Structures are given as C-alpha cells and as structure tokens.
Amino acid sequence: MKKYFIVLLFILLPTVSFADDFLGAPIAPDAQTVNKSEKQFTYTTSMSHDEVLSFYKEKMATFENIKYRDWEEETYIEDDGSMGWHSIIISKEPGEQGTQVVMSKDSWSWIMGTLILRYIAVFVVLMVVFLGMKISGAIISSYVKSAEAKKA
Amino acid sequence: MSVNEILDLLKGILHTTGVFNFELNVIIMWAIGALFMYLAIAKKYEPLLLLPIGFGIFAVNFPLVPLMGYTESGHPQLLEVFYHYGLQWEVIPCVIFLGLGAMTDFGPLIANPKTLIVGAGAQLGVFVTFTGTVLAGFTLKEAASVSIIGGADGPTTIYLTQKLAPQLLGANALAAYSYMAMVPLIQPIIMKLMTTDSERQIKMKQLRAVSRQEKILFPLVTCGIIALLVPAVIPLMGMFMLGNLMKESGVVARLTDTAQNSLMNIMTIFLGVTVGATMSADSFLSWKPLFIFGLGLIDFAVCTVGGILTVKIMNLFLKDKINPLVGSAGVSAVPMAARVSQMEGMKYNKTNHLLMHAVGPNLAGVIGSAAAAGMFIAMFD
Numbered sequence: 001m002k003k004y005f006i007v008l009l010f011i012l013l014p015t016v017s018f019a020d021d022f023l024g025a026p027i028a029p030d031a032q033t034v035n036k037s038e039k040q041f042t043y044t045t046s047m048s049h050d051e052v053l054s055f056y057k058e059k060m061a062t063f064e065n066i067k068y069r070d071w072e073e074e075t076y077i078e079d080d081g082s083m084g085w086h087s088i089i090i091s092k093e094p095g096e097q098g099t100q101v102v103m104s105k106d107s108w109s110w111i112m113g114t115l116i117l118r119y120i121a122v123f124v125v126l127m128v129v130f131l132g133m134k135i136s137g138a139i140i141s142s143y144v145k146s147a148e149a150k151k152a
Numbered sequence: 153m154s155v156n157e158i159l160d161l162l163k164g165i166l167h168t169t170g171v172f173n174f175e176l177n178v179i180i181m182w183a184i185g186a187l188f189m190y191l192a193i194a195k196k197y198e199p200l201l202l203l204p205i206g207f208g209i210f211a212v213n214f215p216l217v218p219l220m221g222y223t224e225s226g227h228p229q230l231l232e233v234f235y236h237y238g239l240q241w242e243v244i245p246c247v248i249f250l251g252l253g254a255m256t257d258f259g260p261l262i263a264n265p266k267t268l269i270v271g272a273g274a275q276l277g278v279f280v281t282f283t284g285t286v287l288a289g290f291t292l293k294e295a296a297s298v299s300i301i302g303g304a305d306g307p308t309t310i311y312l313t314q315k316l317a318p319q320l321l322g323a324n325a326l327a328a329y330s331y332m333a334m335v336p337l338i339q340p341i342i343m344k345l346m347t348t349d350s351e352r353q354i355k356m357k358q359l360r361a362v363s364r365q366e367k368i369l370f371p372l373v374t375c376g377i378i379a380l381l382v383p384a385v386i387p388l389m390g391m392f393m394l395g396n397l398m399k400e401s402g403v404v405a406r407l408t409d410t411a412q413n414s415l416m417n418i419m420t421i422f423l424g425v426t427v428g429a430t431m432s433a434d435s436f437l438s439w440k441p442l443f444i445f446g447l448g449l450i451d452f453a454v455c456t457v458g459g460i461l462t463v464k465i466m467n468l469f470l471k472d473k474i475n476p477l478v479g480s481a482g483v484s485a486v487p488m489a490a491r492v493s494q495m496e497g498m499k500y501n502k503t504n505h506l507l508m509h510a511v512g513p514n515l516a517g518v519i520g521s522a523a524a525a526g527m528f529i530a531m532f533d
Contacts, residue, residue: 115279123273125272125377134265136366
C-alpha cells in the first residue's frame with residue numbers, strides 16, 4: 001500500500017507544482033491559461049502590470065541572478081542562473097483579458113544565438129576600429145604631404 | 153598561582169596560535185602556493201605575478217592569520233583592504249592597463265591594420281568555451297568569466313570575473329596567468345598542426361614607417377570607437393589608451409615613466425598578493441577550480457586555432473599573404489605570443505623575422521578580448 005502511495009505521489013507531484021509555477025517560475029494567482037506547451041506558457045491576469053511586477057519581485061526576492069529590464073512595451077525578466085525557465089515577459093498594455101505574461105523555457109537556441117551574435121559583434125568592433133584607422137591614417141597622410149609640399 | 157591556573161593560562165595562549173586551529177586541507181593550499189612560487193623562481197614563468205600570487209596563497213592559508221577578513225570590531229584586515237579597494241572597486245586591472253598602454257608601441261598594428269581582424273578571430277575559444285562551461289553546470293555569468301581566460305589577458309579576466317562571478321576570481325586569475333606563462337609550451341604544437349610547410353615559409357612585406365601624428369591619433373580614435381560600441385569596457389580600454397597617448401605625445405615623460413615603472417610595479421604587487429589571498433582552502437578546494445584549469449587550456453588552444461584560421465581565411469582574399477604563424481599571436485599574451493611566432497618562424501626559415509608582424513595581431517588581441525568582455529558585460533547588464 002505504502003509503495004502505491006509513493007508512486008501516486010510521484011505522479012501527482014509535478015501536476016501540483018505546475019499549477020503554481022512554470023519550471024520553477026511563479027505564476028500569478030488568478031492566471032488564465034492562454035497557451036501552454038513544454039517550451040512556453042502564456043497566461044493573462046486581472047492584475048495590472050505593476051502588480052504583476054511586484055508579485056514577481058516579491059516571489060523571486062531570494063532568487064539569484066535575476067535581471068529586470070524595463071522596456072517600452074513590456075518588462076523583461078531574465079534568469080542568468082541555472083533555473084529551468086529563461087524569461088518572463090509582462091506586457092505593459094493590458095488586453096481585453098487583462099495583463100499578458102509570457103514565460104519561456106531555458107533554451108540552448110538562445111544561448112547559441114547570443115554567442116554567435118556577440119562573436120560577430122567582436123569582428124564588427126574591430127572592423128570599425130580598422131576603418132577608423134584607415135580614415136584617420138589617410139587624413140594624416142594627406143596633411144603631412146601638404147605640409148611637406150608647402151615647406152618645399 | 154596553582155598548577156591548574158598555570159595550565160589554563162598555557163592552554164589559553166596555545167589556543168591563540170594556529171597550531172590548535174589547524175586543518176589538513178590547508179596543506180594542499182600550501183603545496184599549490186609553493187608550486188607557483190617554484191614555477192616563478194626556478195622556471196621563471198611569469199615571475200612578476202606568480203611569485204606574489206603563490207605567496208598570497210601560502211600566507212592566507214594559515215589558521216587565524218588576520219589577512220583576509222574583518223576584525224571583531226569590523227575593521228578590514230590588510231589584504232581585505234587591498235582586495236576591496238583594488239579588485240572589488242576594479243581599480244587595479246584598470247591602472248595596470250594604464251601602465252600597459254604606456255609601454256605599448258602600436259606602430260606595427262597601425263602599419264598593418266588588417267591584422268586587427270586576427271585579434272577578433274582569436275576570440276573563438278572564448279565563445280566556444282562558454283558553451284562547454286554552461287554544459288558543465290556553471291551559471292551564465294560564471295561561464296562568461298571562465299571563458300574569457302582563453303583571451304589570455306590577465307587584467308581583462310580579472311575585470312570581467314570581478315563584475316560577473318567574484319567567487320571565481322582566484323581560480324580564473326590563476327588559470328589566466330598560468331596559461332600566459334605556458335604560451336611557449338602550448339602554442340607551437342597547435343601552430344605546427346594547423347599550418348603547412350609552405351605557409352610557414354611565407355615572408356611578409358616589411359612594415360611601413362608610422363608617423364608620430366598617426367600614433368597620437370590612434371588611441372583617441374580607438375578610445376572613441378570602443379566608447380561608442382562597447383562602453384562597458386571603457387574603464388579598461390580608456391586607461392589603456394590614456395597610457396598610450398601619454399607615451400606617444402612625448403610631453404609627459406615623467407608621467408609615462410611612472411605609469412610604465414613605479415605605478416605598474418606597485419599594482420602588480422597588490423594584484424598578485426590579493427589574487428593569491430582570495431584562494432583560501434574553503435573556497436578553492438572544490439571541483440570548479442580544477443574544471444576551470446582544464447577548460448582554460450582548451451579555451452586557450454581554441455583561441456590559438458581561431459587566430460590561425462582567421463589568417464588562413466584572410467589569405468584567400470589577400471594579395472600580400474600573411475604568415476599564419478602570426479595568427480596565434482591573436483591571443484593577447486603580450487609580448488609572449490608574438491615572440492613565439494618569431495621563434496617558430498625562425499625554425500623553418502632563419503631569415504624570416506615575424507616578430508613585428510606578430511605584434512599587430514597581439515595588440516589586436518588585447519582590443520579583441522576587451523571587446524569580448526564588453527559583450528559579456530552588456531549581456532548581463
């Protein structure tokens with residue numbers, strides 16, 4: 001009997017925890033599911049943007065490596081630690097159903113994408129320095145030449 | 153006074169000594185400290201840094217020593233003061249960059265600016281290692297700080313680690329400086345594997361003379377561009393370029409001399425001993441530092457490969473070919489990596505002097521690794 005109870009507990013536990021969180025990230029109490037998949041969870045809530053933001057700040061006060069970004073149309077919360085989720089986006093403009101919150105699973109595509117882009121960006125920075133050197137070099141060369149011509 | 157009272161008194165005195173507070177794990181740290189001091193003294197591997205680092209590790213791992221921490225009344229102890237103001241406030245890496253700038257001649261890079269691209273290509277390992285570190289269970293911030301080791305730039309590694317993952321400062325700094333010291337051992341094997349005999353024989357055109365005006369304008373242009381594109385690293389790059397401007401302007405000889413010598417030496421002492429002091433047995437003896445050392449080697453090797461590959465790709469489009477042996481100098485171990493290019497070039501052709509050609513990518517590597525660090529800082533800001 002005890003064995004069956006433990007098995008049942010293991011089956012039910014993820015379901016129970018999923019009701020309150022998405023991969024460890026809390027979900028607002030009156031959340032209405034809009035879309036739910038393994039990679040993403042979208043819900044709406046009657047709470048305002050500021051209330052949702054306060055809710056997350058309070059719930060995740062003890063979480064390490066959480067970053068809050070205030071964007072024009074939404075607030076972006078990102079986990080730079082080792083949580084199962086990667087981001088939570090809270091829209092600033094409430095729709096008919098209320099404030100929309102999109103939670104995304106931590107994904108390798110984000111990591112690889114950002115790494116490749118940043119590696120390319122290093123090339124871009126050095127290319128711009130290269131161009132800057134070329135242009136300034138050309139200006140100085142012409143200046144030196146004209147100065148020498150004047151002397152002659 | 154009774155015998156018991158005398159014994160209690162003796163007991164009290166003995167308990168204030170380190171002997172009664174001794175733990176076995178400190179012996180491993182003494183051995184690590186001794187190893188670094190041995191490498192510095194006997195093998196002359198980066199002695200200016202490995203000696204004070206080794207001593208810092210050794211000294212801080214004695215029980216009850218009032219070096220790293222706070223007194224009961226809350227006053228910081230000696231090395232804690234150095235650590236707080238020097239590293240936590242990110243002063244030391246920036247001031248060291250001022251000294252490095254004052255010691256650097258950018259002439260070879262200005263004469264052949266396309267070698268800047270090699271400095272970018274050599275950051276390959278930094279981004280590849282990031283992935284490996286995340287896979288191993290490090291957080292993204294820790295992964296960024298570990299992966300910058302491959303750029304082989306000590307101050308940049310310390311600057312980034314202090315910003316993103318200060319708990320890894322000792323291990324990262326030690327790995328960065330160890331691999332910088334081991335450039336002549338690691339790079340030649342990779343250089344040989346990555347190049348053909350005919351490529352190693354490529355003779356490069358003599359570099360053009362660079363005017364004083366160009367040398368003065370370079371730090372200003374570079375500082376402006378970096379400030380616009382990667383503002384996060386301007387404390388480092390700004391100081392680097394200020395040091396260089398002081399040198400090239402020629403009007404502040406006293407300041408340049410101080411930056412190159414006294415100031416640089418003072419900072420090096422503080423940096424070394426403080427980095428060593430962060431490595432107490434409690435924080436250092438875990439799987440992470442060992443993993444950092446292992447991954448750092450791969451990181452450094454991939455960066456070397458990245459530099460050589462970049463030159464090979466560039467050669468597909470260039471009329472005047474670049475010897476791929478200078479590609480390995482794209483890691484910013486200045487000037488060791490450039491010297492290795494010279495030595496390897498001479499092995500295959502005694503008349504092929506690559507030193508000045510390798511200095512360009514070497515300096516580009518400094519800018520490249522700072523740009524990569526800036527990308528990581530921006531990622532987490």
